Amino acid sequence: MSLFRTDDQTQFAESLGRTLAGFGDGAQRRRVRATPAGFAEEHWRALADLGVLGLLVDEAHGGTGGTMADVAVVMDAIGRHLWAGPYLATGVLGALVLAEAAPALRDATLPDLVAGRHRLAFALVEPQARYDLADVTTRARRDGAGWRLDGAKALVAYGEAANTLIVPARTGGGHTEAAGIGVFLVPAKAAGIERRGYGTIDGLRACDVTFEGVKLGAEAAVGDPGGGFDLLDRVVDWGTAALLPEAVGAMTYLYETTLAYLKTRKQFGATLGSFQALQHRMVDVFTQVEFARSMAGVGRLALDAAAAERRREVSAAKLYVDRAARHVAQESIQLHGGMGMTDELDVGHYAKRLTMIGLTFGDRGYHMARYRAARAA
C-alpha cells in the first residue's frame, strides 16, 4: 500500500462516482435515506455489482483480495456523494471479522456477503460505555456447546437491515476489563433479539438492540471467546481508518461547493470570493482538506503496523481529520451565510455527517488519551 492511488483505483473511483451520482441529486438521496430502511436495495445491488463488497474478501470466497487502499476509494466516493448504507459494517468490518470466524460460518457467509445477499451490522456501543471498548456489560454465558446472550447495544448503524450482528460480549472479567471479552456473530433474527430503529441527525439509520436469552451455537464466537479484545480493537481501528476517507470525500465536496459559491454569490457589487478575508479563510479550508487527505492515508497505512504503532497512528489520523472536518463543516456553513443554514442545501447535510464522524469510534478526548498511551507503550 502507498499513499497514492494506482491507475486502476482512479478508474474505479470514476465508475463509483458515476454510479453514486446516478442515485439522484441531494434531495432524492435524502428521500431514500428517510425511508425506514435508510437506503435503497437497488442501490445496494448496484454497488455490489461494482465489486465494492468483495474488496477485502479473498478470491477463494469470491472477493478480489484487495486492500484498505481500495476501500478508501469507496469511502471517499461515499463521502463525496453523502451516500449512506450498511457498507462499512458489511464490506469492511464484516469481511474482516468473518475472515477470522469459524471456517464453516465463514465459508457459508462470505460469498453471500460479496454478492450483496448478506449484510452485517456492528453492535459496538453500550449505553453506559461512551467510547471505552473494554466497557462491555452484554454477557455471553456458556450454554451447552453454545452460548446464551443477554444485554443491550445502542446506535447500531443499519442494524435493522442486517442479517448478522457483530456483538462484543463479556464472557468473564470485570466489566471494564479488557480480558474476558469475546466477539460474536449473531443471527439478527434469532429469538430473544429486539431492535428499535430510529434516524440519526446525519441521515443514517440506527437501532437499539436488546438480547434476552439469545441462544447461539459454538461457532458464533470469533476466535478466543475470552481474548477477543485485540480483535475488537483492531476491527475498530479498521473502521476508524475507513471513516477518514469518507470524511475527506465529504470535505472535498464542501470545499468545492463553497468555493463555487464564493465565485458566484455577489454582495456589495462584487463576488464574495473577491474579498481578501474570505479568500484567506478559503485557503485555510483548502489546506485543511489537503492535509486531512494525507493524514487519512497515514491512518490507512498504519493498519499494517504492529499494534502500538497502529493505535498511535490511527488515533493521530482520527484526531487530525476530525479537527479539520469540524473546521471545514463550520466554515462551509458560515461562508454560505443564511443559505448554509437551510435543510434544502446539501451543505448542512455534509456538515452534519462530518460532525458525527467526529463522534464515531471515539472523540477527541478518547483518541488523545489513546494516542498518548500508545506512544508511551
Add this chain to the structure above:
Amino acid sequence: MSLFRTDDQTQFAESLGRTLAGFGDGAQRRRVRATPAGFAEEHWRALADLGVLGLLVDEAHGGTGGTMADVAVVMDAIGRHLWAGPYLATGVLGALVLAEAAPALRDATLPDLVAGRHRLAFALVEPQARYDLADVTTRARRDGAGWRLDGAKALVAYGEAANTLIVPARTGGGHTEAAGIGVFLVPAKAAGIERRGYGTIDGLRACDVTFEGVKLGAEAAVGDPGGGFDLLDRVVDWGTAALLPEAVGAMTYLYETTLAYLKTRKQFGATLGSFQALQHRMVDVFTQVEFARSMAGVGRLALDAAAAERRREVSAAKLYVDRAARHVAQESIQLHGGMGMTDELDVGHYAKRLTMIGLTFGDRGYHMARYRAARAA
C-alpha cells in the same frame, strides 16, 4: 473600587504619561535599561515625586491610602511607556508586606519607601520551584531571638537596587508543604548575602541571590513565621493583578502603533490597512485588547474578595490577559513585517515584555490548575 476610572485617576494618568514620556524615546529608555542598575535614579525620584510610591501606604506613614485602582493607573502607564524599574516590588508588594510587618520596622521603613529612599525586591522564585509557591527550600532557623537564613533565590527583579528583600523561607514542614512557610524582610546588605546580576530578555534587571548563614532579628518575620503561606499567596495575587494593567498598557501601545503602521505602509499600491484580511485581524487585536482591559479590572476587583474567589478570579484574569497578550504581541510583529523583527523598532521590545509577563507569577498551566482548584473549593 469599580471598573471605571475616576476623573482624578484620569488626570493622574495624564501627568504620569507626561512624566514617563519625558524619560526619552524608545532608544533612550533602552539605553537606561541596559545600565547596570537597569533604571535611572532621577526617573525613580520623578515617579516618587508624583506620589506613585505611596498609593498603597496609609496617610499615617506618608502615603495617600489609595487602592489598587490607583496602582492600575500607574502600571498601565508603565506598560504603555515600557518603563522598567523596582516599582512593583516597592510600591505594591513592599507596601503590602510592610503594612503587616513588625510595627517598629513598618514605621521606620514606610515613610522612606514613600519618599523613594527605600526600595524592596521580591525574592520569590527558587531554582527548582517553577511557579509552586509552596516549593520553598530556603530555610529560616531560629537563632536566639532571631533567625538564620540559608538558601538561594533566582530571578529577583531589581534585587541589586533593593534595600530590603522580601524572602519566603521555610521554618518547618516538608518542602512543598504550604504549612511551615514564613515571609521575611531581609536587609539586602546583610552579611552572608550574595547577589549576581544579569539582564532579562525583556529589558529588566534581575539577580540570583544566595543566603549563607544570614542573621536576622526577630522583627524580620512578617506575621506568623510558620503560617505565612496565605500572606505569600495574597502578595502574589496582588503582584499578578498589578501586572495585568501593565500588559494592557503595553498591548494598547502595540495596537495603536500597529494600526498606525497599517494606515501608512503601502504595498501593491495601497495601504496595508486597505486589505480586508489584515483589517479583520486588526479587529481581532482590538477586541483582544479591549476584553483584556475589562478582565484586568476583574482581577483587580477580586483582590477584595474572599480567598477562594480571589484566587479563582485573579487566575482567570491572568489566563485571559496572557493569552490576549501573546496574540497581540505575535500579531504586532507579524503585521509590521520585517520591521517588526528589528531591535530598533519599539514593537519587539513591547512584545518581549508581554511574553514575559505571561511567564511571571505563573504560566497558563499553573493558573489553569489553580483556577480549577479554586472553583472546586
Add this chain to the structure above:
Amino acid sequence: MDLVNDPALDAFRAEIRAFLRANLTDDIRRKVMEGGYLSREAHTRWHKVLQKQGWIAPAWPVEHGGCGWPLAKQYVFEQEFALAYAPRAVIFGVEMVGPLLIEYGSAAQKARYLPGILSGDEWWCQGFSEPGSGSDLASLACRAVRDGDHYMINGTKLWQTAATEADMMFGLFRTDSSGRKQQGITVLLVPMKSKGLSLRPITLLDGGQEVAQCFFDDVRVPVANRVGEENQGWGCAKFLLSIERLGIAEVARSSAMLNRLKGIVEQPDAHGRRLADDPEVANEIAEIEIDLMALEATEYCMLFDPAAGADLGAEASTLKLMGTQVQQRISAATMAAAGPYAQAMASGLDGDNASRIGPDFAEPATRGYFNLRKISIYGGSNEIQKNIVAKAVLGL
C-alpha cells in the same frame, strides 16, 4: 464576580427571583433550557403572566406602558430571566417595533400598535433581508410603489423569523432606485394577512422551521402604515440595528447554558465516572467560563462606563463576535458530552422524553449545536461585524 455592586438593586433582584420561582412553569423552563421552539400558546401564556406583573417592556417609557427602568435595572432583569431559563417576551414587538414607533411613529401608529405588543395579542416579524441582500442589506430590492393612498409591494423577503406566527411585519422596502442605495428605502408596517402576501416556511439544519420566505405579489399597504418619511428608512434601519446590538452578547443566557453543561458533566455514569474529571473537559469548561467572564465584564464596561456616551458604539460589534463564539463553544461542548448519543435523533422536534434515545440532553444538544450556527450569520454576520469595527472604530 459581582459587577452590579448596588445594594439598591438587591431587593429588585430578589423580587424577580421570587416572581420567577412562583410563576415560571416547568414545561416552559425546560423548553428554553433545551433551546427548543416555544409554541405560540406557551409564549402567550407566559406573556400574560408578565403583563399582569407589568414587566413586558422594561425599556419603554412609562407613558407608553413600559417600565421605564434605568439601564442597570434592565440589566439585572434580563440577567435573572436568563439564569432562570425564562423566555423573553415575543422579541420583535417589544424590542424592536416598540422602540421604533416610540422614536419615529406617528401618534396614531403608537395608539394603534403599542397596546397589541404589550398585550401579546399582535405578533410581529421583521422584513429586512432578501435573497440578494444578506450582508449587503442596503441593496434590498423589494419594491413599494406609491399608488394614491397605498403602497403596492412586489418582491420577496427572506429569513423572516416567526413569520408564520406573525400578524404584522415591519419591513424595509425600496421606494426609489435613483440615488445611493441607502437612499430610497422606506419602512412600512404590513399585515401578514394582506392579499398577495404568501409564505414559504424554510426548514433549517436542526429540522425546525423558525424562518420563512415571504413573497409579495401586488400587496397593498395604506400610506398610513409608513413609519417616518418616504425614502428615509435607512435611518430607522440603523436605529434598529443599534438596538439589536444591545444584549447581543447573550452573557446571561450563556451563563445559564454553561450551568446546564456543568450539571451534565458532573453527573456520575453507571461506573461513577464523571466527565468533569477528564482534564480536557474540565479545561474546556474553565476556558469557556473565563471567556464568559471577560465578555460579561466588557459588556458591563461598554454599557455603564460613565465616561462613554449614552449609545453603544460600533465597539459593541465585538460583543456580538465574542458572544457568538462563546455560545457556539458551549453548544459544541454540550453536544460532545453526549458522546455517541449525539448522533441519535429519534424524536420529532417537539418530541417528549419518552421517544428520546440516550440521555435526555443529547438530542436537544445536537440540534442546538447546528441551530446555533445561525448566530454568527444572522443579524449582521460576524464578517460584517468585523467590517463595521474596522471602519467605524479602527478607521480602516
Add this chain to the structure above:
Amino acid sequence: MDLVNDPALDAFRAEIRAFLRANLTDDIRRKVMEGGYLSREAHTRWHKVLQKQGWIAPAWPVEHGGCGWPLAKQYVFEQEFALAYAPRAVIFGVEMVGPLLIEYGSAAQKARYLPGILSGDEWWCQGFSEPGSGSDLASLACRAVRDGDHYMINGTKLWQTAATEADMMFGLFRTDSSGRKQQGITVLLVPMKSKGLSLRPITLLDGGQEVAQCFFDDVRVPVANRVGEENQGWGCAKFLLSIERLGIAEVARSSAMLNRLKGIVEQPDAHGRRLADDPEVANEIAEIEIDLMALEATEYCMLFDPAAGADLGAEASTLKLMGTQVQQRISAATMAAAGPYAQAMASGLDGDNASRIGPDFAEPATRGYFNLRKISIYGGSNEIQKNIVAKAVLGL
C-alpha cells in the same frame, strides 16, 4: 510512520548516519540544536568535511559537481542531516545561486562561480527585498543604469541574510521603469567589496545580527555579471522563489526540535516531577507531533505523487504556512518549558554555558522563540502565501 518505504534507500540512510556520527562535532551539533549562529569558521570547517565526502550539492547535476541524486535520495539526505542537527551547506550558494546559474548562467559564469560555491570559499547573499518592497517584491526600485560595459547601481537593499559574511550578492535591480513593474528587472552578481557598497548590520529581536541593509552608491558592476537578459530578471526571481519553497516545510528540522523538547520535558526535576506528566503539556506536544505527521505526509504526497507534475505547484505554499506554524509552536512550547527562567538572559549571543542562568536550554529557547517569529515573515510572508494559493490554486 515510515513513508519512504524503499529498501534501496535504507543502505543510503545508514551511510549518512554513519558519516554524521563520525564527522559531526559536538560544538556544531549543539549550536544547530539550540538555533544559535554558526561562525563562518565553523561553517567552513563543516563545509570542507562535506566537500571531501562529495555531498555539497545533492540536487545539482553531476557535470556541474553535484550529486545528481533523485528526489527521494535528496529527501532522505535532508531528513538525516536535520535529525542529527547537522548544519546545511551555506544556503544561498548551493541552493539558489547554483541552480540559477545552471539554468540561466553563461558558460563563463558557471566556470567562474560554481567552483567557489562547491569549495565553500565564496559566500553569497541574496539581494531581493528593499525598504519599500517587502511583500510587493516586483515594486523594487534599486536602480542599475547601463553605462558602457558596466551597470551603475544606486539605491538600497534590505534584510540581506549573512550579508556581512558574504563575498557576492545575487540581486534584482531595476533597469527599466517604463512598463509593468515585473518588467524591467535584471539579475546582477555584485561583489560585496565593490566600491560604493556599504552595509548596516541590523540587530534583530533575539539580539543577533543575521541580516543587514545594503547601500549602493554608484556601485559599478560589469555587464558580464548579468545573468540572463536585461529586463528579464522577474523570470529568474520566480524560478528562485519556486526553489525556495522546496523543503520549506522544515519537517525534519521540526522533528529534531520536537525530539529535543520531549527530552526536556521528560527530565525529572529535583522532586522527581516531570513536565511531561502535566496533561496540558503532554497534549500540546501530542498535538504538535500530530500536526507534524500531517505536514510530513502532505509534503511527501506533494513531492512524490506520480500523478502530479515534476514541479511543486503553488500548493506548496500550504507547506510553508503549516510548517511555520509548527516551528513557532515548538519554539513556544520549548520556551514555556523553561518557566520563569525563560526570562533570564545572562549570556551573550554566543555565550557558553558557564554564564547561563537556569537550565541550559532556557536562554536559547527564548531567543529561538523570538527569532522564529521571522519565518512567517521572510521568504514571502504567510499572508502572501495565502494570496498565492487563493489566486493560483483556488482561482479567486
